[in-house]
Amino acid sequence: MENLHIDPTDEEPRVDFNAENGILEISGNSYPEDTSSVFKPIIDWLTKYTEGSGKKVQFNFKMEYFNTSTFVKFQKILKLLEDYHLNNDGDVEVNWYYEKSDLDMFDNGEDYQADVEIPFNMIAY
Template identity: 30%
Template sequence: MDNLDIPQTNASPAIRADWEAGLIAMQGDSYPENSFELFQPLIDWVEAYLAQPERPLRLELELLYLNTSSIRALMDILDLLEEAHRKGRQVSVRWSYDGANERVGELAAEFKEDCTFPFDIAAKV
């Protein structure tokens, strides 16, 4: 499978998925007009990656703002990771955010509540 590289825009985050490294990174705001169109390639990538033999997958987030449809898409991705974790797959999330933006920290904590895999939340000063 190829790497995935979706450039950042004013309304959508940069999304990079590295097949060899087992790493997905998302950074920026996420309020695109069509979240399905933006996130479906990433969801397809995650499904393909997790269908391969046992290799860890790490998701690194540095998201500043997410609209409702982006939150739903991220939930779908985390659900895929949760399912893989329950089957014994090594998956993890690290969500870094600006410590001055308490709302993002609270949102990350809400996501973490539903996950049983390692999920770190780090406020940057």
């Protein structure tokens, strides 16, 4: 399977998904007008990557800002990872990075953490 790399724009996040080592990272800002078209290749790639079983996945969220429609897409990604972890013997870990002074990003991470049954680390920087 090929890696997925998407360069960031002012409104769209940077995406680096490495199929060889299982390190998946999304970072920057996300407030596109059409989140469905932006996140379709991301969700399609992740769906294909989590076919089969037993892979290690480390998903790093390093977001500075995202809008409500992106929040929903992140929920979908996390539910996909949770399903893989619980039903396909996937070794999944999520790292949610947030700036120490960014209480909104901290709260978002806590909300996601409460919604899924996967190892979820809150990492301040």
